[in-house]
Amino acid sequence: MPQFQSSGYSLAYETAGQGPAVLCIHGFASSGRVNWIDTGWVETLVNAGYKAITFDHRGHGQSDKPHDPDAYYPERMMEDSIALLDHLGEKRVAVLGYSMGARVAAFLSFNYPERVAAAIFGGMGMNLINGLTDGNDIIAGLRAPRLADLTHPTARQFRIFADHTGSDREALAACMETSRQPMARADVRRIEVPVLVAVGQADEMAGSPEPLAELLPHGEAFTIPKRDHMRATGDTKFKAAALEFLSRTFPVSAEP
Template structure:
């Protein structure tokens, strides 16, 4: 595990493989290890000839964990990703994001198109624009004294996940307040890079992939069969679609 500093915060990251870089941005309450290593993504990317870069977002894993909600706007978190690419001296990379990580990837692709060769939005469909309806329930669940008191299924699901990963629940609650900031429809239309929008068939959190793909200049939808939001992350069909997309837009063997 290595560290770099961005905007006064410390970030943990890991890098594996050799080849064109793929920056992997994890989802809410997760970490680089849980989202990308444990699910086999790093092994898959390295095996396909890519350099896999994982890191812990602010508020997560081994990175700094501010409790101020103003620290978690997605545009700020996108700058952390740029900081890591600069630290590693990669001028350009493909970006793979899941859920909150896909929202960050969208803000990154909008603000720094020169840095992003292609992007994969996993677990984030049209709700990139519409926002997350269950956010306040998730915040309440993270701050609840006991998990036994939680009745809302999504809040309970994320509280279990946060406890399982040993997360700082107050940092996560602050993150949820602002990281779910919707992206303006007009800004989505301005994203220039190729984007794969991959959503689980039973995902009720992300919104459908097709409407978002239609708004993007170069969007491609993909439905991950028989998967919900939590179980789609490491799905084989998702990985296969991602590799096929990267092979067309940012092939292994290509200079970054």
């Protein structure tokens, strides 16, 4: 995978397709490939006429993996997105984030509205503001000597996922310590770009999408039917809602 530099780290990325660019920001313990390519998102975006940009967060995939929690505050991870857009010469993009990636997308939309035409917050509702209640359990699960020792369901879920993706569990534990930083309610109210908030109907991690959409000046809510946090990622109804939203807020005919 090609690499770009950000804050002294070497990060991996890929691009596919032509047209207006959609920056895809993956979730915790995942990667650009697992979150966006393997789920069919890149194919869906390219077939709709967009350029899909995926990358591996610091601490994930084929990118550098610092073990220092200070490296993973959302404001710092947000700068990786800007560094990648600058590296590719992309002045203005739509942003598609899932879970932790949606949190990063929110900070990006607030701090760099001139670079974000529209944003999709997948798997992230009111917990953008309220925070993640299971974070300490996930950290303990990642650092536990054995999976068999874990009883907390969310901790087990993420430990299994981390092991499945061959992740650096200490880097992920450091990431979980600080990347879950909540966003101030006042700042959410000042995100001026159009935002689609899409959360699975059975998602117990994200928080409700409707109240968050109501706080956003140009927010819309979409409930992904019959999906929990993990299974909503590649859902066809989520993709259809996202494409419909992009067709109104960042159409293929628009200039980047």
